[in-house]
Amino acid sequence: MCDGRTFDTVADLGKHPLVNSLVAKKDLAKKDPVFPLVVKQCRKCGLVQLVDIIHAEEIYKNVDYLYFSSDMPGLDKYFAPYAQDVKDRFIQNPSDLVVEIGSNDGILLNLLKDGARVLGVDPATNVALRALKRGIPTVPLFFSERLAGQIRNEWGQAKAVIGNNCIAHLNDLHDLIRGVDLLLAADGVFIIECNYWGGMVKNTNYSLIYHDHYSFFSVKVWRQFAARYGLTVFDAVVTPAQGGSLRMFLCKDGRPATDRLQALIKEEADTRLNAFATSVRYNRNVQASAKKLRKVVDGIKKAGKSIAGYGAAAKGFTILTCSKIGAKHIDYFVDDSPAKQGWYTPVDHIPIISRAEAEKRLPDYFIILAPNYADGIIAKEADSLFRKQGGKFIVPVGSIDIR
Numbered sequence: 001m002c003d004g005r006t007f008d009t010v011a012d013l014g015k016h017p018l019v020n021s022l023v024a025k026k027d028l029a030k031k032d033p034v035f036p037l038v039v040k041q042c043r044k045c046g047l048v049q050l051v052d053i054i055h056a057e058e059i060y061k062n063v064d065y066l067y068f069s070s071d072m073p074g075l076d077k078y079f080a081p082y083a084q085d086v087k088d089r090f091i092q093n094p095s096d097l098v099v100e101i102g103s104n105d106g107i108l109l110n111l112l113k114d115g116a117r118v119l120g121v122d123p124a125t126n127v128a129l130r131a132l133k134r135g136i137p138t139v140p141l142f143f144s145e146r147l148a149g150q151i152r153n154e155w156g157q158a159k160a161v162i163g164n165n166c167i168a169h170l171n172d173l174h175d176l177i178r179g180v181d182l183l184l185a186a187d188g189v190f191i192i193e194c195n196y197w198g199g200m201v202k203n204t205n206y207s208l209i210y211h212d213h214y215s216f217f218s219v220k221v222w223r224q225f226a227a228r229y230g231l232t233v234f235d236a237v238v239t240p241a242q243g244g245s246l247r248m249f250l251c252k253d254g255r256p257a258t259d260r261l262q263a264l265i266k267e268e269a270d271t272r273l274n275a276f277a278t279s280v281r282y283n284r285n286v287q288a289s290a291k292k293l294r295k296v297v298d299g300i301k302k303a304g305k306s307i308a309g310y311g312a313a314a315k316g317f318t319i320l321t322c323s324k325i326g327a328k329h330i331d332y333f334v335d336d337s338p339a340k341q342g343w344y345t346p347v348d349h350i351p352i353i354s355r356a357e358a359e360k361r362l363p364d365y366f367i368i369l370a371p372n373y374a375d376g377i378i379a380k381e382a383d384s385l386f387r388k389q390g391g392k393f394i395v396p397v398g399s400i401d402i403r
């Protein structure tokens, strides 16, 4: 973000497969590639990031992009107040244009399309096709400055440009922000929702660290970065998504900082969030948490009990790899997304099955692979056969709770 070239190592997490590269049955004999996962921090601006990055073309090569937003439980409910906030504050009339970068199957734009003109941008063809089917115009390309210019020519300038959970996937943030600047009307807003380094540190959450995520953001680094392009972060809030996501609002017309933004800036300063010493402490906590998880799992296996994975979510695989938990510990993953069923996890080749199939061989423990959804999952399962049989959940981050 600052073009700095000096980095300090925050965490060396070893070698990991690409988490979204689920393996088809016919490819089980092949060896899956693994890549180092080393987190570093820029000495100049404080951005926590992967330095040896794997390009998106490689990450998504030969893989059907398996994540459909609308398949995620509760995501519609999460986006409803978000969409309402955008409408209330930033959209004045139905001719206003909203462009969403990384729009997936159009889950958010679907909630905005009645009050505005909407356009999605998402390079994954299969999710773009799903969006088109539900009437959300979607460009199946990577967002870039060039594409932003083309959109502006055809659709005009945007009142809002939104990017949810996609900014961390971009290697060239300069190109992104130049594109946004080009596309955004003078009174428009750029809304970003991304991972929050503050939440990761607070909760010892390392489930978001995998090759798809190049950066881990704070308010401070974004304020510095936006200023270089004449943009101002004027509002920000930490949302409960992903165990604490950062939603930021940027403008061109220099609006004053909201109270909640000022509070966040103060909190980052008070906790020295962007200091390298904080990163060192974070790494220590992560290593201890991974070790503890392995101990808990070993104890369960020694007692002759079975464990299965709940949700084959990408964000759980880093935890398992760091804790060296694999096929000898986990019998299968259950996942509600039909797009993942019948596939196998990379390297360990643990099968992913449907809930109906899992009901026939329920484990003693489910390890929740998307720890950010733990509360929702546990509530949803309250009356399930699994619970009636005495099944327990392992929440694999932080203090490693058995619930």
Ligand SMILES: [Zn+2]
Residues within 6 Å of the ligand: 001, 002, 003, 004, 042, 043, 044, 045, 046, 047
């Ligand atoms: Zn930097």
